[in-house]
Amino acid sequence: MKALLAMPHGLQHTMFSPEQLEQLSRMVEVDVEQTVPDLAAAPDAVLSEVEVLITGWGSPCVDGAVLERSPRLRAVVHTAGTLRHVASQALWRREDLLVTTAAQANAVPVAEFTLAQILLAGKRSLAREAAHRRSRGREKTLDLSAGGNYGAVVGLIGASRIGTMVAELLQPFSLEVLISDPFVEADAIRQLGATKVELPELFRRSDVVSLHAPDVPSTQKMVTAELLSSMPDGATFVNTARPALVDLDALRAELVSGRLGAALDVHDDLAPDDPLWDVPTVSITPHIAGSLGNELHRMAASALEELRRLHAGEAALAPVDREHLSTTA
Numbered sequence: 001m002k003a004l005l006a007m008p009h010g011l012q013h014t015m016f017s018p019e020q021l022e023q024l025s026r027m028v029e030v031d032v033e034q035t036v037p038d039l040a041a042a043p044d045a046v047l048s049e050v051e052v053l054i055t056g057w058g059s060p061c062v063d064g065a066v067l068e069r070s071p072r073l074r075a076v077v078h079t080a081g082t083l084r085h086v087a088s089q090a091l092w093r094r095e096d097l098l099v100t101t102a103a104q105a106n107a108v109p110v111a112e113f114t115l116a117q118i119l120l121a122g123k124r125s126l127a128r129e130a131a132h133r134r135s136r137g138r139e140k141t142l143d144l145s146a147g148g149n150y151g152a153v154v155g156l157i158g159a160s161r162i163g164t165m166v167a168e169l170l171q172p173f174s175l176e177v178l179i180s181d182p183f184v185e186a187d188a189i190r191q192l193g194a195t196k197v198e199l200p201e202l203f204r205r206s207d208v209v210s211l212h213a214p215d216v217p218s219t220q221k222m223v224t225a226e227l228l229s230s231m232p233d234g235a236t237f238v239n240t241a242r243p244a245l246v247d248l249d250a251l252r253a254e255l256v257s258g259r260l261g262a263a264l265d266v267h268d269d270l271a272p273d274d275p276l277w278d279v280p281t282v283s284i285t286p287h288i289a290g291s292l293g294n295e296l297h298r299m300a301a302s303a304l305e306e307l308r309r310l311h312a313g314e315a316a317l318a319p320v321d322r323e324h325l326s327t328t329a
């Protein structure tokens with residue numbers, strides 16, 4: 001099976017461990033030192049032979065012209081989550097082509113990060129740490145009256161891959177979990193140990209709200225000023241999804257006033273003098289929830305498993321569901 005690493009130069013050495021690259025070269029005919037960052041510029045001799053494109057972050061778009069020049073292509077195996085920038089309408093129309101994603105593997109670190117943020121939010125960790133620092137540890141009158149992870153309510157928006165995993169990770173804790181997802185039945189949500197509710201109830205009741213819906217036209221600014229203003233005082237909003245889903249001005253107002261806290265792993269470009277940078281009860285991280293370091297090798301392992309299955313004629317582990325592109329990430 002002839003494969004091509006269609007990705008930026010060097011990315012293969014970040015995504016795959018040396019052992020995984022060795023495994024890859026045993027499994028398919030591929031030059032693991034050579035990547036093709038621009039498929040449009042790839043020679044005909046290469047595209048006319050290729051059977052599998054292995055793609056990843058920053059990969060070139062597999063468009064109609066590339067497909068036309070690749071008559072033997074059977075599959076696009078993506079080593080990352082969303083294929084939004086890699087897949088074209090022409091690719092989705094080609095139902096004979098298998099397209100797989102490593103989104104499930106990428107969901108693991110996001111869910112782990114979210115779990116950590118939820119538990120720390122319960123402790124009101126950022127606010128208490130800030131007060132501790134401000135007094136240089138001399139303030140002994142710690143207020144023990146608010147927060148805690150015993151019987152607190154956590155609201156998850158989206159029973160997505162990540163949202164589902166977060167609900168599962170939350171099961172051992174003494175927390176009540178609410179989930180809002182218009183496309184998932186109450187029964188399926190009950191099996192996660194959670195209760196299906198509508199968005200207004202979720203915001204009104206949750207001590208921590210965590211966002212796990214996709215960035216699609218129907219979810220733009222779904223987290224409105226009204227929903228945010230209904231959250232209990234001292235509650236925390238966690239965003240590991242996408243910034244476009246949130247009314248940033250409304251969120252900023254709630255955070256700067258100190259009424260709500262937040263953990264923002266994704267955010268719009270904030271000006272250097274944006275007041276959010278200086279709010280001690282807001283954690284702002286540069287998109288670290290998803291895979292990094294050794295976690296990238298989990299996504300590579302998932303891609304290798306797809307290649308093994310393809311080679312063995314077995315069903316794919318995670319084929320992209322073309323029917324639900326408009327409601328998934």
Ligand SMILES: NC(=O)c1ccc[n+]([C@@H]2O[C@H](COP(=O)([O-])OP(=O)(O)OC[C@H]3O[C@@H](n4cnc5c(N)ncnc54)[C@H](O)[C@@H]3O)[C@@H](O)[C@H]2O)c1
Binds near residue numbers: 180215242
């Ligand atoms: N921070 C990171 O590094 C990182 C990494 C991976 C994914 N993400 C983001 O996390 C989010 C979830 O990704 P995923 O792979 O788990 O998604 P997914 O594709 O598995 O699932 C999307 C889910 O959202 C639901 N949904 C659609 N519209 C909704 C709405 N209006 N309200 C509630 N639910 C709705 C769908 O029913 C579906 O269950 C996406 O925004 C994705 O871009 C972030």
